[in-house]
Amino acid sequence: MNATTPSLLIAGRFRPSTGQPPAEVINPCTEDVLWTAPAAGPDEVAEALHHARQAFPKWAAVHGWERAKVLRGIARAMERKKSDIARALSLEIGRPIAQSDGEVAIAIEQFDWFAGEAERLFGETIPSRQGGRLQAVPEPVGVVAAFTAWNFPVNLIARKIAPALAAGCPIICRPSEQTPLTSTLIAEACVEGGAPAGVVQMLHGKADIVTPLLMEAEEVRKISLTGSTRVGKMLLAEAAKTVKRASMELGGHAPVVICEDADVDAAATQCAAFKFRNAGQVCIAPNRFYVHENVAQRFSDGMVEAARALVLGDSQDTATTMGPLTLASQRDRVEKLSDETVADGAKCLTGGCRPASRNKGHFFEPTVFSDVPDGSRIMREEPFGPLAPIATFRDFDDAIERANSTPYGLSAYGFTSSQTKAEALSAKLQAGMVGVNTFMIAHAEAPFGGVDHSGMGREGGRQAILDYTNVKLTHFMAA
Numbered sequence: 156m157n158a159t160t161p162s163l164l165i166a167g168r169f170r171p172s173t174g175q176p177p178a179e180v181i182n183p184c185t186e187d188v189l190w191t192a193p194a195a196g197p198d199e200v201a202e203a204l205h206h207a208r209q210a211f212p213k214w215a216a217v218h219g220w221e222r223a224k225v226l227r228g229i230a231r232a233m234e235r236k237k238s239d240i241a242r243a244l245s246l247e248i249g250r251p252i253a254q255s256d257g258e259v260a261i262a263i264e265q266f267d268w269f270a271g272e273a274e275r276l277f278g279e280t281i282p283s284r285q286g287g288r289l290q291a292v293p294e295p296v297g298v299v300a301a302f303t304a305w306n307f308p309v310n311l312i313a314r315k316i317a318p319a320l321a322a323g324c325p326i327i328c329r330p331s332e333q334t335p336l337t338s339t340l341i342a343e344a345c346v347e348g349g350a351p352a353g354v355v356q357m358l359h360g361k362a363d364i365v366t367p368l369l370m371e372a373e374e375v376r377k378i379s380l381t382g383s384t385r386v387g388k389m390l391l392a393e394a395a396k397t398v399k400r401a402s403m404e405l406g407g408h409a410p411v412v413i414c415e416d417a418d419v420d421a422a423a424t425q426c427a428a429f430k431f432r433n434a435g436q437v438c439i440a441p442n443r444f445y446v447h448e449n450v451a452q453r454f455s456d457g458m459v460e461a462a463r464a465l466v467l468g469d470s471q472d473t474a475t476t477m478g479p480l481t482l483a484s485q486r487d488r489v490e491k492l493s494d495e496t497v498a499d500g501a502k503c504l505t506g507g508c509r510p511a512s513r514n515k516g517h518f519f520e521p522t523v524f525s526d527v528p529d530g531s532r533i534m535r536e537e538p539f540g541p542l543a544p545i546a547t548f549r550d551f552d553d554a555i556e557r558a559n560s561t562p563y564g565l566s567a568y569g570f571t572s573s574q575t576k577a578e579a580l581s582a583k584l585q586a587g588m589v590g591v592n593t594f595m596i597a598h599a600e601a602p603f604g605g606v607d608h609s610g611m612g613r614e615g616g617r618q619a620i621l622d623y624t625n626v627k628l629t630h631f632m633a634a
Contacts, residue, residue, distance in 0.1 A: 160336075162342075164339070167351070169342070169343075170193060173196060173199055177192060180336070184468075186515050189247065206352065208374045214320075216323075219321075223271065224349065228349040232344035232345075241255040244259070246470065249479045249481055251476060252471055262312075262341075264599040265599050278292035283632075294323075296377045298374050298375050298376060300326075300328075300329070300375045300379075301316070301378070303331060305333040312341055314619075325355070326354070328357050371393070373397055377402070378390060380404070387610060402611065402613075405610040406609060409440060410443045410445060410567050411570070413450065414576055419454050423461065426441055428461070431477055434540060438566075445558055458545070459505045463521075467510055479516045486509075486519055486540075489540030489542060490509070492532065496532075501524040502524060502525045506541070526546070527545060529560070551576070558584060563605070564605050564609045565605035567588075567589050569591050586605065587605040587606045588605070
């Protein structure tokens with residue numbers, strides 16, 4: 156097929172068109188149309204479900220070592236397509252090309268990791284007190300429906316396809332409407348890597364058409380979502396109607412506690428790099444900065460210096476270090492939130508507006524605020540943009556309490572040179588993942604996920620594959 160054409164993948168075949176109206180994909184850097192994408196309708200959803208249902212018993216019966224070969228085949232196919240995938244990703248969401256290349260590399264690791272998990276997916280034998288033996292065996296849960304967001308369109312979908320295939324489950328993916336070419340290239344890699352027809356299927360299209368049909372289907376036994384808490388609640392309510400298993404990676408609002416004894420200059424450099432990565436559109440981005448009052452000025456100065464050093468520009472320009480917001484609606488939301496923060500009494504130290512040099516594109520300057528009140532909306536809601544609010548604290552326990560003041564619990568961070576405080580940050584910060592003196596918390600070999608309103612289940616690590624299995628117990632007794 157033509158690699159530049161977004162297409163559906165159903166039963167091992169690519170479809171560049173359907174009977175539904177196609178959707179335009181807008182370049183967030185230029186606001187020009189990149190391409191159009193086909194949209195799945197009820198007929199395409201029904202067909203994908205039919206083929207997934209047929210594929211399930213065959214794929215479930217494939218030995219884990221053979222599944223692993225397919226997963227590694229997909230990884231190698233993605234390596235061959237790496238530059239094409241990175242370019243599509245960069246164009247569709249506006250992320251600088253070098254950063255896009257890095258995401259593809261991380262996604263490839265998911266397939267390699269879960270190839271190993273497929274090979275070591277064993278049950279256990281338990282001696283029975285009543286005689287005989289107890290056997291607990293993991294079995295694939297069934298057909299999986301996966302829903303992913305646009306901000307990490309390669310890694311998010313890889314985190315769902317890889318463990319599903321490793322466990323023996325066919326998967327139907329509905330990626331974001333903003334990233335159809337990126338998703339098509341991943342689908343191509345799955346086919347080239349050896350995934351049988353019906354085991355991996357890709358349905359582009361409107362959420363209000365595709366998603367309800369997948370949710371009401373009895374044959375779909377598990378759903379996996381990366382998205383907002385609002386959407387997660389809606390899907391959980393629908394999942395209850397057919398008792399589907401659910402994994403949810405939902406919204407976050409990560410706090411950062413900068414202790415007085417931290418390496419402040421290094422902390423500011425790291426905080427700025429990760430805050431403004433992907434223009435702040437990262438679920439685990441540091442969002443609320445609680446800085447000890449004795450080092451707040453130095454930290455703020457470092458954040459401002461790093462923010463001003465960023466180069467805003469077209470995602471295909473290698474000199475660009477920060478691109479635009481992916482959606483115009485998100486840019487507008489960030490702009491409103493920035494204005495509200497100043498109105499609440501915060502000081503805007505840098506940024507706070509659209510760049511004067513850009514009259515097209517969804518750009519917004521990297522922005523740093525100081526003296527931000529705890530009651531300001533930016534301290535309560537995830538900005539999902541390049542806004543960095545700084546507040547100060549005097550007492551460590553007070554900082555922890557304020558850090559834990561939202562219902563979100565995806566990630567949290569702290570900077571300190573004290574091992575005692577490092578242990579306290581790990582123990583007291585209420586989040587599924589904590590980084591101490593680092594933001595590197597996403598690894599293929601480690602569990603990724605949140606608690607409370609940030610979701611349930613884990614992606615990555617040895618824990619993730621278990622979310623795609625049921626455990627069957629058999630008690631064997633001698634006749």
